[in-house]
Amino acid sequence: MEDRTIDGDSSLKDQEITLNFAEKQGVLKLVSYVSNGDGEPHLNLATFEDRDITEVLPSLTLTESSGGSDVWVSGVIKKVAVTR
Amino acid sequence: MVTNRAKTLGLIYKKLNDDTNSYPWERARVDLKNYFFAGTFDDALNSLTIDTGAEASDATKDVQGLKIKTLAQLVTATTCDDDRAAIFLKARDKDHPDISGPAIAKLKKALTDNIDLAPDKTAADINALDEHGLEALYKEIFRRFLDTPEKTQKLCDAFK
Numbered sequence: 045m046e047d048r049t050i051d052g053d054s055s056l057k058d059q060e061i062t063l064n065f066a067e068k069q070g071v072l073k074l075v076s077y078v079s080n081g082d083g084e085p086h087l088n089l090a091t092f093e094d095r096d097i098t099e100v101l102p103s104l105t106l107t108e109s110s111g112g113s114d115v116w117v118s119g120v121i122k123k124v125a126v127t128r
Numbered sequence: 129m130v131t132n133r134a135k136t137l138g139l140i141y142k143k144l145n146d147d148t149n150s151y152p153w154e155r156a157r158v159d160l161k162n163y164f165f166a167g168t169f170d171d172a173l174n175s176l177t178i179d180t181g182a183e184a185s186d187a188t189k190d191v192q193g194l195k196i197k198t199l200a201q202l203v204t205a206t207t208c209d210d211d212r213a214a215i216f217l218k219a220r221d222k223d224h225p226d227i228s229g230p231a232i233a234k235l236k237k238a239l240t241d242n243i244d245l246a247p248d249k250t251a252a253d254i255n256a257l258d259e260h261g262l263e264a265l266y267k268e269i270f271r272r273f274l275d276t277p278e279k280t281q282k283l284c285d286a287f288k
Binding site: 045047048049050051054058059061062064065066068069070071072079080087089090094098099100 | 198217263
């Protein structure tokens, strides 16, 4: 498992690009993505697991959805779902 | 849940440099189980009194940040990932040594040519690695330089 925080003041698209980058570059697979609560600074916690180095992952997409998790987006907590 | 997971992860990280006598696999396995359960709904119910946003924020302070990346960086990383996967597939083709041999040699040469990326390794260490050892070392290097991908670009170029 590998955890990284991502700037929650950035846009949803920038966060999506960054998470996809981490998966591709770091041979990782995202397993959860949530805000750090309502504190400062606005950070989202990405938890990755190891993946096989020969596995080619489909890209992931972040979308605002009522069924999603709490995630900081441009400095505001929103419900965000992660799909592939 | 975020607070508890981050705390448990922090405990694991602190022990990673311990020798195998003081931190054997059996203990690591228990810690990993704790890490898993720290993120469950039951755990959240058990820790409602501490699971505040401020505490979650404190707990994530020890987690390394990942800088926002550009689309161009993602495109480069995707190409690198595809090329890396392809060469490791060849390296695993044990039924065809004429394919796996050159692939493994290429993976080793890329590392020895960029040995500054693995300062605790010698060329002899790298030459002694099998395909599994190479995979572990490549993962370690690419994860260490997640925020400075330009440093690993020569490895990506070597996969082509």
